[in-house]
Amino acid sequence: MSQVSKASIIQPETILDFIDGVTQRRDTPEERVRQEILKSLVREYGYKKEQIGVEESIKFGSNRKAVDVAIWEPGKAHTQENIYIIVECKDPKTKAKGKKDGVDQMHSYASACMNSTYGMWTNGDELLTFRYVVDDAGKRGPEAVPDLPHAGGEVPDDAPRFDQLRPAASDSLLYSFRRCHNYIAGNQGIQKAEAFLELLKIIFCKIQDERDSETPTFYITPTERQGAAGKKKCRKRIEALFGSVKQSYETIFKADEHIALTDDVLAYIVAQLQMYSLLESDVDVKGHAYETIVGSNLRGDKGQFFTPRNMCHMMVRMVDPSENDVILDPAMGTCGFLVTAMNYVLEKIGNSVDASGRSKTAKQEALIARKREFLSKHIVGIDFDPILVRASKMNMVMNNDGTGQLFHANSLEPFSGFEPKLQKALRLDAADVAANKALQPGHGVTAIMTNPPFGSKIPIEDPAILESFDLGHTWSWSEEDAEWRMEPKLFSSQPPEILFIERCVRLLEPGVGVAALVIPNGILGNPGLGYVRQWILRHAQILGSVDMHPDAFQPNVGVQTSVLVLRRWDSEEEAYCKDGTFQDYKMFMAICDHVGHDKRGQTTYVRDDDGYPIVREQTTAVTGKVGSEEESGHTSTERVVDDETMAIADAFLEWRRDQ
Incomplete structure (x- = not known):
């Protein structure tokens, strides 16, 4: 999404009307539903803004009523007699069968607009569409249809054609x-x-x-x-x-x-x-829709909570993977990080091919070959929950990939417990498996983005697993040496997030691999966890640390987290650190005070010093009609989301380039 610099302000608790870009409407659940439908009518169905009227007054018996949305055909005068489509939008609590504001209200408005052909009623959670037809007895009434017509078309009475399908836009x-x-x-x-x-x-x-x-x-x-x-x-x-x-x-x-x-x-x-083209829809639109539905079905008792999409984008950009990287999420959930990383790299590949100077045919061949190579060998995901593995594969399919190298496995078990295909995907050989750590150059993965499960309610208690981790052992503080020392004794249990830190570092290729991890803030500040911080410092370079806002994972969970970006030391660097002298180096640090939503999950917007929301003209690129190679840009004036995650990612990359 690109934005011009010109900005203005609007009254608090209002929404700027999408159609005229001027009218300030009261921010209510019903209005949010209407504005979403208006965006869909323009961006998906192809109606021009000048064809659409909002709060259109019609004569209704001896009174006048306001139709939420009226649409006229091109060139027709904007009169009640010429209304082509009527749309009624309600808040989510209103039921379709309600006597006052239900579907019957829309049908009565259609009766007052005798030339209206289609009607839509929605409360956001329900959506019903109708065509008004005259039966053999001459009576006009509604007939349920699957969708409204695309601009200039009709709802097909038979099977639709692929060129009649539409990509999804916004939150539709x-x-x-x-x-x-x-x-x-x-x-x-x-x-x-x-x-x-x-x-x-x-x-x-x-x-x-x-x-x-x-x-x-x-x-x-x-x-x-x-x-x-x-x-x-x-x-x-x-x-x-x-x-x-x-x-x-x-x-x-x-x-x-x-x-x-x-x-x-x-x-x-x-x-x-049926009228959507899922394959042609924007990846962020599909990803947001899919992960929201999956998230509503997850229980929190396994420490599962999804990483917000803006955090996924921030962390992927901070790691900045390329098509040569082997990208891993060892706690993939529904594949949010991997899908984000996949599309991040595919965009890089596309830009590289476009700038190559090849012919159009050669570009297409190169693009297909490079994408196939990347997708088949460079994306790896692991999760212990079979339902989430299934959901992850679905997410990959929706994003135009196959099912990827996605495995149902316990990421914390010894490497020897991984199936051979997983060992190969992680670039581990027999020596790595035997040592339970990837030590050789060219072995292990090169990019990890993950949000591991948190919590003392899901402890790791299996001695066979604890034994294979340094951080599965107890540690004692030596006053004499001013350091923590690992003891032979195992912990009786350990929270999974601590073991995941070690596992992620162990899976990285020495000297090369970079990981971005979501970790609870207690690991960075709890005095009793000093041994974890010492272990991190002696095995990896801390490139960056971002303290996330407490609302980052709300409304699902209130855990306070940081994002830690690490590069694994090579063998010489690691040996140097273990001698007791830490390397002196700079690291990037930031505090993310604005994450784009509040503790209730409601979107937050940038405001001026007096508390007025700032609006800015924004252009969204939307995939054109299926079968078309062109993209259409839709410009609208919108409130600016108060989110600084990508600004932090950009600052981090600039800082790394200057080192």
Whole structure:
């Protein structure tokens, strides 16, 4: 996202209208839903801002009412008689069947606008679309359709074409995933986690269809939605896709798995997703939507909490990986770091190829070859939770990769316990495995970004694991030598985050490998953990330390953390440090006071000295219509998010270049 320097201010607790860029509207849940829909209408559906009216007054009986959003066809006068589409937006607490503000209200407005053809009703969590048709008896009424038409088009009565699908923009895909997940949980009679896995299957089917089908088979027509026979036709198509999914992704789905949704629920989910092009959608849009849904299904009793996307971007940029690096997250969760790193490097590859001076054909061939090499050998992820491994592979698939080198394993077990494929992916040979540490140049990984599980509630107690770690042993302070000494005795238990520090350093290639780790602040300041800090200093160079704001992981957890960036010493440097003399070097330090949200998870914005929010004209690049090589830029005036994570990353890279 690029921003021009010109900025202005608006009144507190207001939102600047997306359509005219001038009107300040009260910041309410309902208004946030409307502004999101307005962005979607312009960025996804292709309607021009000048075709759209907000709070459009219409004559309604003897009174006048305000339609939330009205859309006119190009060239038509903006009159009540010419309204083409009506959109009603409500706050999330309003129900579609509500007598006052539900769908019936929108239908009554459509009746007052006799030439209106389509209507949409949404509260953010629910979204319903209709086409107004005249039946054989001459009565005009609503017919459920899967979507509004793209600008200049019509909602297809039969199977859609691939060139009719639209990339998701802003948070529209998040709302769609959330609607689908909630609908499954509410109408299928299953728990949230089970609902998530069923949604996972359907998303896979959608991507499989976009990748492999000659024409779309992931769809349900308006006619099919009207009866049981049509819904069964839809099920038959989706089950055929799921059969192909199971063949393509044998490591994710078992051969005997099936889609457990009822015909009614399946029809709803397909209708919600069919007009998106997931493969063409922006990676951040997909990643945010997907990880939000996954996060809502995670329990915190395993120390799992997702790293906010801005922190992922900050840490990846600080490590600054290239296509030659072997990139690892040993506690990958749903693959947020790896997807961010993957796309960071792919952008570098694309820029390199574009600047190469090759012909267009040669550029495309070079791009494909370099991407294939990088994706197949340079991305490695590990997690102990099989559901998260499954979710991670899904995240990779959504981001146009295969399933990557993603492994279900315990990252803390001795190297000898890793399966051979994992040992190979980590560039470990027999000597490394036997020593339980990568010591030779060219062995180990070169870039790690991770947020390991935290907490005394999930201690590591297995002596076989503790024995293999220096930090699994007890340590005592020597007044005589003014240092900590490792003892033969093991701890009875150790929090996992302490062992993960040692494991990450051990997995780095000596002298080369760099890691960015999220760690609790107690490790950096607790007097009793001085032995951990000594171990870090003697095995790695601290390149940087960023003290994160206490709200960084809110609203999920209030743990106070820092980001530590380390480079593993080579053998000579490490031997020098172990002699008792630490190398004298500079390190980068920063305090991140602004993370873009508060403790409730609500977005925070930059304000002037008097407390007024600052707005700035911003241009967002949005992928154009499927099949088009062009991208369209949408400019709007938006509040500036109060987030300094990327500024810190840029300052760190500049500092490193100057060293």
